[in-house]
Amino acid sequence: MKSLETYLRALRSTGRKALVPYFVAGVTPDWTQHVEAAVHAGADAIEIGIPFSDPMMDGVVIQEAAYQALEAGTTFDTLCAELATLSTSVPLIAMTYYNIFHHYGLERSTGQLQASGISGAIVPDLPFEEASDWMKASSEHDVSNIFLVAPSTPPDRMGKLASLTEGFCYASARMAVTGRSSDHGDGGRVVEGIRKFSDIPTYIGIGISTPEQARDAASVSDGVIVGSALVQIILNGGGANDVENFVSSFRRAID
Amino acid sequence: MKSLETYLRALRSTGRKALVPYFVAGVTPDWTQHVEAAVHAGADAIEIGIPFSDPMMDGVVIQEAAYQALEAGTTFDTLCAELATLSTSVPLIAMTYYNIFHHYGLERSTGQLQASGISGAIVPDLPFEEASDWMKASSEHDVSNIFLVAPSTPPDRMGKLASLTEGFCYASARMAVTGRSSDHGDGGRVVEGIRKFSDIPTYIGIGISTPEQARDAASVSDGVIVGSALVQIILNGGGANDVENFVSSFRRAID
Amino acid sequence: MSDPQTFMSAPDERGHFGNFGGRFVPEALMPACFELEAAFIEAWNDVAFTDEYHQVLREFGGRPTPITPLTRLSEQLGIRLFAKREDLAHTGSHKINNVVGQTLLTKRMGKKRVIAETGAGQHGVATATAAARLGLECTVYMGEVDTERQALNVFRMELLGATVVPVTSGSRTLKDAVNEAMREWVTCVEDTHYCLGSVMGPHPFPWMVREMQSIIGVEAAEQLRALGIDPPDMVVACVGGGSNAAGVFAGFANSSTRLVGIEAAGGSAVGNGSPGVLHGMKSLLMQDEFGQIQEAHSISAGLDYPGIGPEHAYLAESGRGEYFAIGDSDVINALQVLSLTEGIIPALETAHAVAWILQEAGREIPLGSTVLLNLSGRGDKDVAQVREILRAQR
Amino acid sequence: MSDPQTFMSAPDERGHFGNFGGRFVPEALMPACFELEAAFIEAWNDVAFTDEYHQVLREFGGRPTPITPLTRLSEQLGIRLFAKREDLAHTGSHKINNVVGQTLLTKRMGKKRVIAETGAGQHGVATATAAARLGLECTVYMGEVDTERQALNVFRMELLGATVVPVTSGSRTLKDAVNEAMREWVTCVEDTHYCLGSVMGPHPFPWMVREMQSIIGVEAAEQLRALGIDPPDMVVACVGGGSNAAGVFAGFANSSTRLVGIEAAGGSAVGNGSPGVLHGMKSLLMQDEFGQIQEAHSISAGLDYPGIGPEHAYLAESGRGEYFAIGDSDVINALQVLSLTEGIIPALETAHAVAWILQEAGREIPLGSTVLLNLSGRGDKDVAQVREILRAQR
Numbered sequence A, B: 001m002k003s004l005e006t007y008l009r010a011l012r013s014t015g016r017k018a019l020v021p022y023f024v025a026g027v028t029p030d031w032t033q034h035v036e037a038a039v040h041a042g043a044d045a046i047e048i049g050i051p052f053s054d055p056m057m058d059g060v061v062i063q064e065a066a067y068q069a070l071e072a073g074t075t076f077d078t079l080c081a082e083l084a085t086l087s088t089s090v091p092l093i094a095m096t097y098y099n100i101f102h103h104y105g106l107e108r109s110t111g112q113l114q115a116s117g118i119s120g121a122i123v124p125d126l127p128f129e130e131a132s133d134w135m136k137a138s139s140e141h142d143v144s145n146i147f148l149v150a151p152s153t154p155p156d157r158m159g160k161l162a163s164l165t166e167g168f169c170y171a172s173a174r175m176a177v178t179g180r181s182s183d184h185g186d187g188g189r190v191v192e193g194i195r196k197f198s199d200i201p202t203y204i205g206i207g208i209s210t211p212e213q214a215r216d217a218a219s220v221s222d223g224v225i226v227g228s229a230l231v232q233i234i235l236n237g238g239g240a241n242d243v244e245n246f247v248s249s250f251r252r253a254i255d
Numbered sequence C, D: 001m002s003d004p005q006t007f008m009s010a011p012d013e014r015g016h017f018g019n020f021g022g023r024f025v026p027e028a029l030m031p032a033c034f035e036l037e038a039a040f041i042e043a044w045n046d047v048a049f050t051d052e053y054h055q056v057l058r059e060f061g062g063r064p065t066p067i068t069p070l071t072r073l074s075e076q077l078g079i080r081l082f083a084k085r086e087d088l089a090h091t092g093s094h095k096i097n098n099v100v101g102q103t104l105l106t107k108r109m110g111k112k113r114v115i116a117e118t119g120a121g122q123h124g125v126a127t128a129t130a131a132a133r134l135g136l137e138c139t140v141y142m143g144e145v146d147t148e149r150q151a152l153n154v155f156r157m158e159l160l161g162a163t164v165v166p167v168t169s170g171s172r173t174l175k176d177a178v179n180e181a182m183r184e185w186v187t188c189v190e191d192t193h194y195c196l197g198s199v200m201g202p203h204p205f206p207w208m209v210r211e212m213q214s215i216i217g218v219e220a221a222e223q224l225r226a227l228g229i230d231p232p233d234m235v236v237a238c239v240g241g242g243s244n245a246a247g248v249f250a251g252f253a254n255s256s257t258r259l260v261g262i263e264a265a266g267g268s269a270v271g272n273g274s275p276g277v278l279h280g281m282k283s284l285l286m287q288d289e290f291g292q293i294q295e296a297h298s299i300s301a302g303l304d305y306p307g308i309g310p311e312h313a314y315l316a317e318s319g320r321g322e323y324f325a326i327g328d329s330d331v332i333n334a335l336q337v338l339s340l341t342e343g344i345i346p347a348l349e350t351a352h353a354v355a356w357i358l359q360e361a362g363r364e365i366p367l368g369s370t371v372l373l374n375l376s377g378r379g380d381k382d383v384a385q386v387r388e389i390l391r392a393q394r
């Protein structure tokens, strides 16, 4: 078992619901301070979005943030260098599109992730059928390979994903890209499905934008991922303080 | 033999070359005074253009004059009424397109021509093949039916036209519509052709715009028709005086 | 008079269809008309020529054009409606049929240049196209107003190597472009053929153009027969000069099919016209009480013509053809209906025929009838105009 | 690897053509891809379906399109050049073949709506057209920049009943329209089919679209055979995503014919690209050193795409296909040459292929060769742009 999963299983065993905020690397010069603020406010892990020119899975908010980050000159190399300066106790999980790693080289990518203190990766446009090279490379560098399960995923496929995912299983709350909708979606049903096949920690994400939604989602899962709502605060000019307040409110809601 | 031909043959027998100026009826309010001025300056007959909306055989100058005449409200009726006020000694010859007469009624048209003192008609878009009704109607009202012969007309057809035309035969100087070109064209060759078939007076027209051209044309024919060059003077605002000077200059040239 | 066998055969030797047709041109052009008539008759009876004409239309022109069953519209209207798809022919309308024939004839006559008139530019583009294919020089006369309204079609002709001459006389539209082309033809008959764009003008044009367009009707009759429809109850076509209508009617003239031509209300020579002589022919014309030709006014440039081909005048007079008119506002609606229901954006000209069918299904067109619409052209040329009109309405 | 029999058959079961292809989409879309693959395989093996597909393309789409011998150009170039006339297909390009197939499949799958991406609007108009014919709802995603550049095509789609959604993300052009269509598809896979416009995207799209376009090559091979050309020495087609090229290549993949694809110099995924993953597929892409996708820049909107279909990447890698690039300035010249010489105004996309032939006759193309140009579309959509360019040059 890779280290991320060991950590997250241990976390769950304490009865604590995991809170995983999402940041776009490089969106502002002080983005690493936002990460630290989130940790300070009670985040259990951090999702680090590596900006990609064509974020097919993302809604307008994260698209815009990725665009700003790229305009600011963010690359896989620069963001890894910045992460190396970060001293944080919680796991870091990369989230990006496959082309970033594919182009950089799979072996080289996973090596660099590991060297930068990143212990997991979510690659939403890489289904398991195409993932064998990636899984091999990530195994060599203790990078956990996290799969999403969607409301549309049929049972047999769910079983396969539940057995392959490492660290946790990402339960998509709804048939939508990031940042849409306001209810708590199908997350509970998806988590239920996954649990038929595996006892791996299961977090709900996609469209969780209020503490109330987070509470509902956490009540039927092992944790929640909060992305666009947080990124929006940063796009609006919010600083570390705002991030801390935002994350705290989610922390209180799910505890 | 209709009266026009009798008159024109008699004129020729005096050795005088015929000068036939062309006017667009109604182009200015005082157009009949222009006609009178031309007669005063030595015209032997007058061609009266009845304006038509679609003057296919005419160049830009006569088109423009016809357009102005129509805008001023000229109709077959108004121009005939105006001609009735005219006291002139020389023959008047109508020139217009077939639709004017066709629509007015052939019998009614030729009756009105006769009543207005018009003794001939040139209908350039009415070839003899389609002219039998018209020839019948015009015969009943002593309207001479004048055919054109073109440089492209083949000999057999020339013979037919020479035998059918009344009053005179209109030898087209060139393959063009009215008002173009500056040399004296093929008029001489056409006249020569016609004379093989008939001794009817033969006048050259189409593109005769200077006294020199008129002299050349008259030297190989029985007379000349001058249209666009004269109409242009009127379009330029010229009055009866200018007409008189213009026609006089042609008179002198061909005498 | 109503024996179907007598319709749409050759006119008499001077080009008359009943009381209409003939040859009313300046003497200078008479030899060219005779030459053309002789050349046409000779070529049209020469299998080598007609084979080439058919081959070029097949290989280059996109013939045969299909018959499309307009299923959804048929259901809505309670009739069986089919479309003959001239919009799929090269350059986007039936005009190509005629110009392929005439340019081949031009070459056969040893001439190296064609001139043509055009209104919206469809016939001009088609002529420039066929001329380019054969390396013939091409000059197109177009009313100045139209060169401005249809600047893109002017450019299209220029791309195809044609010279476009703006005509500044009269109303500066199609009618005047014809006058000007005739005037020009007088000056260059020696080496130049006048490629007239519809079943109008002096003999042999109305006959020749109809013959060159009759491929539409011949194909359609055969295609419908293969669908078990022999003959259809009705054929409907829009009528400007009348070439697409004449072409499709020719396939059904000697059958029980009702032949229906639809004019623009503002250019309705049958409905509002009377016999007269213009552009070399005797036909029905819109004119005032003194025989001055009136300007047509239609939303569609291709129907913006105050006359109609002489054979149509004859068909109307004899009752073999039926002619109705449709106003501008119904045309826009019809264009929208056909686009939405069948995925075909028709030319504004064609939309007149569509509008009449929409209006008359269940009335002049009995429910259950089989109806062939001649879809004479595509609407791409018109979408900018339609957009402006719909915007202005909003 | 170079046994011709191995080319252009079905990809492996996960949609790979050699090292390219596959399925790289969010998990939420995987079931839709499987469903589509199954439905396609089932339909494509059902004669009732393929019969209907062929019938609709014949009756509605204008197939078969002819082969035109480009006689005058052949003489000038010293080769025997033929054109497959996709410009004569309904809506003016090969795009109709694909959308007829996909909309029939949509109906068969019981879905009532299609979405599509479009660049210049050709695929959008074609999709709206095919959807209208079947009464399917249709939404088209189009980069905001393109909706402004191609306002008339937006209107055309609206006339056909489609809703056009301007995409404001990224470069606001085709690439982003694909992203947005994918995003939208995630939300409505239940009742909506994504009608992708080229041989790209996740499996089964590259294969399915190629199959639906292969009618071009199958027809062409047969038509050339009838002319005694079996097979031609070379087939040349422009390549944006690569659907017209794949369609025509498919008729000649298992012969000795050289298959030549021409990209825009500013969108040359083979010449300037490297392997990568975008829009659901692994293929050749223009990208920077960190794998960020670069924007393409071409005079022709249809080739303004940084990638290429995965099967082309495979054909390029294996050497079975040859790919070259042509710059903007040569394209305008080629459009003019074809218009002037043959009376066919090609689409700017197609003009890339023409330009390469003009450039390489007597070089890459040995004198005397028989060459088939896939004339993928007509230039009517482009004349306004070409006019501006030529004006600016003067």
Ligand SMILES: Cc1ncc(COP(=O)(O)O)c(C=O)c1O
Residues within 6 Å of the ligand: C093, C094, C119, C120, C122, C123, C197, C198, C199, C238, C239, C240, C241, C242, C243, C244, C245, C301, C302, C303, C347, C349, C350, C376, C377, C378
């Ligand atoms: C598509 C279309 N239909 C019809 C016409 C009218 O001409 P005709 O009556 O000769 O068919 C035109 C003329 O431009 C046209 O472009």
Ligand SMILES: Cc1ncc(COP(=O)(O)O)c(C=O)c1O
Residues within 6 Å of the ligand: D093, D094, D119, D120, D122, D123, D197, D198, D199, D238, D239, D240, D241, D242, D243, D244, D245, D301, D302, D303, D347, D349, D350, D376, D377, D378
């Ligand atoms: C006429 C034409 N040719 C080619 C293309 C390029 O697409 P593809 O490479 O898929 O054939 C397009 C795309 O819009 C097009 O309109």
